[in-house]
Structures are given as C-alpha cells and as structure tokens.
Amino acid sequence: MRGFKLEPRLHPSRKMVYLSPLIAIGLTLLFGMAIFSLLGQSPVKAFHAFFIEPINDWYGLGELLIKASPLALIALGLSVGYRANIWNIGAEGQLTLGAIAAGGVALWLHDSDSHWVLPLMFVAGALGGMAWAAIPALLKTRFNTSEILVSLMLVYIANLLLSWLIHGPWRDPDGYGFPQSRLFSDAALLPNLLEGTRTHAGVLVTLLALGVALVFFRWSLLAFQMRVAGLAPRAAGYAGFNQHRMVWTGLLVGGAAAGMAGTSEVAGPIGQLLIPLSPGYGFAAIIVAFVGRLHPVGIVLASLLMALLYLGGESAQMQLALPAAVSGVFQGMLLFFLLAADVLIHFRVRLTGTKRLAAVIVPEH
C-alpha cells in the first residue's frame, strides 16, 4: 500500500496557489545540486557559477533583463489563450515569423534613417506573428483541427522558411556566403537603455504589454469570459459565450506578442536575420506562463527566474565545462515540480494509518 493518500479539499487552498511555485523552485534547486554532485562538481561552487556569478554586476543584470523580456512578453500573450484552455504551443514559430516580417522591413528600408523604421518593424513583427497564429485559429474554428498540433508543425515550417530566406533571396551579398542577412542599419536597431549594459528598448515593449495585460485581465468582459471558459467549459457553453471569438483572441494575442518578441530580438541583440534566432524562448515561455500562474505579475517574476536559468546554463558552460543544455533540464524540472506541487491546491495529503478523522469532515462524493 502507498504510504499516503490524497483527499480532496472542500475549497482550493489560496495559500498553496502562492506556495507551490516556491516549493517547485526549492525542489528544482535541490535536485539541481544533486545533479551537479553526480557530475563530480562541488554543489556550492556550481550553485555560485549557475545562480550568482551571472548577475553579480550591472552587465549581468542587464543580460538578465534582455533574456527575461522576450520570455515575459511571449508568456503574457500565451496566458490569454491558456486561461481559456486554448493551447498555442507554437510561439517559437510565431516569434520566427515576426522576426522575418520585421527583418523584411529593416532590409527593405535599409537606406532610410527615418524614426519610423522601428515602429514599422514592430507593427510588421506583430502582424507576422499574428498571421502565423491565425492559421491554427482558422483551422480550429473552421475545421475543428487541434491547435496544439498545427501550431507546433508551423514551428518547423517557420524555421525552414527563415532558412530558405537567408540561404537564398535575403542572403548578405557581402557575407562571404554565410547563411545570414546583411546587418540592419542603425535606424532599424533598438537604442540602448542603460549605460554599461546591453539592455535595449525592447524591454519597454514588454513593460507596455504588462500594463495592457493587467488592464485586460482586470477589466475586460472577454477576459472574464475566457477565464470562465477555462475553468468551467460547460458553464461557458450554457452562458452562450462565443467560443470562436475566444479561440481567435487567444491565438492572435499570443501570435502578436511572440512576433514582437521576435522583432525585439532581431532589432536588439542580434541585429540581423540568422539561425538560430532564439534559444527556445517560445517553448520556455510556456513554462513561464505556468510558473507565473497565468497572472501578469507572476509571469514577470517567472520570466526573471527562467532568464537566470539561461544565464546559469551559459555560465556553467564557460566555468564548469558543462553543456549549455543543462538549462533546459532545469527548466523542465521546474515545470515538473510545479505541476506536482499544484496537487496541494486541491488536495491535502494524509498519511495512511492515521485515524480517519478527515472522513467525518470531508463528505464522500
């Protein structure tokens, strides 16, 4: 027999909603230390290299912002759909399409020094991401096709599209044959925000999105309907909420956010089109959305944590000669532990063998 039993709570525990991410972080750290030990590293030294070293100066903190910004932006967009159980998991592809659209504008206006180049790039990037997200939305509403599988297939197609562009029509004529576009002109590059760091103005776009999300979730009727549809689909059905509108909203908002994140990347740290564009931001943002409880403030905190995992992976690669992929392992573990800890929101753990006192209080269903 198992040593414990899960009993349903009468009401979800509010305390656990906030505690479970902390438990998950704690367990991830614990297991991470264990893995480092297994690899023959001193856990203390590894901990320092992974979590302290990357952010112990201004430059490092700037890097943290640069990585957290696209993660938060994409996760904010995804959370709109996830609240209504609309599972857009193709943000990575929408990011790529946004970058392609924005990059197209940058290359087309290469000789311009107008202040309108950057805004135009962001509009194009958002539209590019939305166009890519519109495909699963259209197929879902018209043909009932799974948005999960379609949006995911489109990630591979987007990458191949970018690969074709930088190998073919958009290849840099002076690039010695390397598969990359020419460098963007200054007018197409995001200005630096903080002296001594690489922090660029793309962070402001994320902050703007954060404000919009807070207002949207707090005051819009559509956001409320989507929340209800996610929690109680049948109730939403009886109430006559427009399912198609929710699917379109969920996917298009996610696509626009991912497209703008892609724009920030190519107009910011990268400055041209090449492969790879992103170290899996579109997928990591899915974890950010969950760890952040689909709430804007939670998402911002979770994005900082995930950005730290990326930086830690790079630092572990340089200082401990560990493969950078170790950050993906940490990211996956974090989500596992969060999902596991979430059981405590709806259930309480009771050790078997103790008196069945709880059975008196909790009525059998």
Place this chain on the structure above:
Amino acid sequence: MLILILTATVAASIPLVYAALGELVVEKSGVLNLGVEGMMVIGAVCAFMVAAETGLLWLAVLAGAVAGALMALIFAVLTLSLMANQVASGLALTIFGVGLSAFIGQAYTSVALDGLKGLSLPWLSSLPVVGKLLFSYDILAYGALLAFFGVSLFLYRSRAGLILRAVGESPHSAHALGYPVIRIRYFAVLFGGAMAGLGGAYLSVVYTPLWAENMTAGRGWIALALVVFATWRPGRVLLGALLFGGATIAQFHVQGLGVEIPSQFLTMLPYLATIVVLVIISRDANVIRLNAPASLGQVYHDDVH
C-alpha cells in the same frame, strides 16, 4: 528506382509506427500524453550511447525502450497519481526530454556507429522485386509489424484490451465495476513510453546511425497527429505512417525528377502533410467525437466525481 523509394518509405515510417501505436494504447486508456517527442528523443540518445559503448545493438534497442518508459513514468506520476494537467505535463516532458538528451548526448555527437543491417533471409531476400520489397528490412521493421498485430489483437480481441478501452471511455464506471483504473492507465502510459523509446532507438541506431541534437525533428508530434488521423484505429496508423514516410522520402526524389524547388520547401512536406491530413480528418466533428475515447485528457481520481 520505384522499389528503392518504396523500401525507403517503409523505413521512414517505422519510428512513426512504433511511437503512434504506443500513443494509441495510451489514448485508448483515456490519457493524452503530449510528451511523445521527449520520450522519443531520450530513447534515441540512450540507445545510441549504449550502442556506442557496448556495440550490442539489441541492448541499445532495449535501453531505448526502457529510457522511454522511464520518461513516461514521470508523466504517469504527475498526471495519474498527482492529477496534474495532462497537456502541461506532456509539454514539460518534451521540453525536459529535448534538453536532457542534448545534455547527456553531447559527447556522442561525432561518434560513428555501425547501424543495424537489413536481414538477409535465405531464398526469400533474393527473390526478384518481392525479395527487396518485403524481405530486405532489419529485424526492428518486422518488429513494428508484429507490434501492429499485437496491439490490434490486444485492443479488440482480448479481455484486457476491452477493460482498457472501458477505462478510457468511462473511468468511473470501470472503477465501480472494480477495475483498478489508475493502475491500468499506468501500464498503458509505460507501454506508450517504451514504444516511443523504441521509435527513437530505430532513428539513432538504424535509420540514421548517428546522434544529433534534436534529431527526432518533430516525429513525436507527427506520431500524435497520426493517432488523430487514424481515428484511434491501429490499421489506419499503419497506413498513415506509410503516407508520412512517403512525404519524408519524397523530398529526396522530387529534385531528382528535375523539379527546381529549394530544399527547405521539400523538407517542409511532412509537416505540411500533417496539417493537411489533420484538417481532412477533423473536418467532420462527428468522426472525432464517435471515435475518440470519451475521457481523453480528463483528470481522474477515484474519490472525485
């Protein structure tokens, strides 16, 4: 030439057959495991590592299956014991699997390996046309056919299969009848993981005997789409896998026919085909509703109704 294309198509379809048959059983039990890609890629890297270290291909294949099942165990504990959301848990499994495989496989990216060779059956393999078409594959390819018959017979001709389907249709009724719903689902999920691991092992030790980061390239997701395409019937899984195998192989031969298309667009073919096929199948909502296991993807707990 045609025979070459056909045999290549069959070989390309084998990993999909394994992974999709496994996922079919999982979904028939009412569980939706979106982590197939993660289980496959872990199966691929583990099989390759064992093959490179020991040279024993049978052990490598076994290691792939076990590794896939271990990954599935994480998913099972999360979704079956701890009642976590199945969609999120499956995604986590894929993200974790892709990261972990790149991590543990890094030292093996430039290792060469003698892959599993096709069988050379006395007399049969040397038959004209038929010999090449039917009797030239490796043992794992025939294993996939065996798995197809095994899964079909199990699901539709055995009592255990009937119980598994009952659990997928109505776990509460099955529980009321005294069947251990959670335990049955555990077995189904572990079987699915082992099959995905086998599919991954086929990729890394037979199909292209090498290890490269992310070498499954979305095949796990295509396997998931195949289950929908097959409307949860094993026979159609086999047919669908051949279709996708054909789309994979087509990219190598279209250019040979003198058609000037950039290679990237040809590489898109399997992914595009997946979307097109999904649309065709999903268009009729009734087909999906009638065939999909009724409790697919829903959280189940013995005490909660």
